[in-house]
Amino acid sequence: MPLLARMLVAPVFIDIRPGAVAGLGALLAELRIARQGRIAVAVGPGQGDNILGELRIEGAEAFRVPDGRLDSAVTLGRQLRSSQFEAIAGIGGGKTIDVAKFAAHMAGIPMVAVTTSLGHDGIASPVSTLNHESGTGSYGVVMPVAVIVDLDRVRHAAPSLSTAGIGDAISDLSAVADWELAAVDIGEPVDGLAVAMARSAALSVLHQPGHARSDQFLKVLAESLILSGMAMGVAGSSRPASGGDHEIMHAINQLHPGTASHGELAGVGALFCTHLREDFEQAELISECLRRHGLPRTPSDLGLSHAEFAQAVAYAPRTRPGRYTILERLELSEREIGERVDAYHKAVMG
Known part of the structure; x- marks a missing residue:
């Protein structure tokens, strides 16, 4: 008898706990997301820089994400593609995650979402919502390969976002x-x-x-x-x-x-x-x-x-x-x- 089923796309790894962000480096190594160590880390204007200072990921290069605009996502995507990065970790709130997802999709590399707030359901979605000159657009992207939610960081985010x-x-x-x-x-x-x-x-x-x-x-x-x-x-x-x-x-x-x-x-x-x-x-x-x-x-x-x-x-x-x-x-x-x-x-x- 034939077995009818469908394959579901889902993150390979999900970690939700206090202090979870400390495990980012080990996660990247254990899952072999980046075999050669060419990792980009996109950080937002909120807690991203603070987290970046605590991480020790050999070979990682940091990129600042100033806003949630389509232009910023395209610029980051071009940088990732031209420098031949193997993976990107997006660290920050919803806008930073959406920019990193779009850029990763554009560059054709896996993306790890490290969220510092629980402001919307874009954490693991195959959609990036980005602002542009005519308003807001939703763009289909590849779902993050892993999702990290650090509950300590969420509590430190602004109430309107956390x-x-x-x-x-x-x-x-x-x-x-x-x-x-x-x-x-x-x-x-x-x-x-x-x-x-x-x-x-x-x-x-x-x-x-x-x-x-x-x-x-x-x-x-x-x-x-x-x-x-x-x-x-x-x-x-x-x-x-x-x-x-x-x-x-x-x-x-x-x-x-x-x-x-x-x-x-x-x-x-x-x-x-x-x-x-x-x-x-x-x-x-x-x-x-x-x-x-x-x-x-x-x-x-x-x-x-x-x-x-x-x-x-x-x-x-x-x-x-x-x-x-x-x-x-x-x-x-x-x-x-x-x-x-x-x-x-x-x-x-x-």
Whole structure:
């Protein structure tokens, strides 16, 4: 009898614990990721330099990543390719990891993600989200060969970044609901395994007790974000982790840059879209989770007026042409969006 199965792309090695970054050198040697020792280390503007000073990796060359722009990723990719590096370790937050992933893909070499914050699910995803002159773009890349999450470093990151991935993790519930909506309305195929992984990742964070900076919670959050990234790898797109919630996030980033972090915006977008779907029981669970961990829930929490948030909602479908979500189904007018935003704010604030 033939055995039907599919091969799943996943990191070869995952290490989530306090002090994990100290094992980077040994990891590179033991997994023989770089046989000749030609290793590039990309560090971000946050904790990257501090970590670099503590590492002793023979033959490694450091590169500074100034921002999360496409130009920076292309420049780094050219440097890696011209100098014939065998591997790159990206050390820092989400922007640094995304730049390093894109550069590694461009150079055709393996990449190790060493994250210092849990701001979004790009830790192990096959997607790099980078800024460019027209806004934000998502680019398909090869998944990291290994992922290191140092919980001590995560705790030292800024609060808006260290655990903002809570919002991104639970936004998978909204993304999956949008995907299932697209299946019903327009016949879009749904990958059941990707849905199962994304939903499980979201629910593990939604119902995880304890303080967001405890080891136990951070481990669950890190695992959830990694699993969410792998769900995208299974689906071959960001569909299981990006719906109307992320359309709103990208719209706010484009219309009002610098408003909040990826995870914070994804959480608010997910809560708003869940209200639009009139799934009020789940909306209450999401709202309570965000409130419990000090994440934004309303436009005012983000520093936006209702009109500015409504403008972003109206613009949101243009950020992902061809993606069908609750926003595309409802096709609300500007007046209707304003009314829904007001109703949403009242519901959240009680």
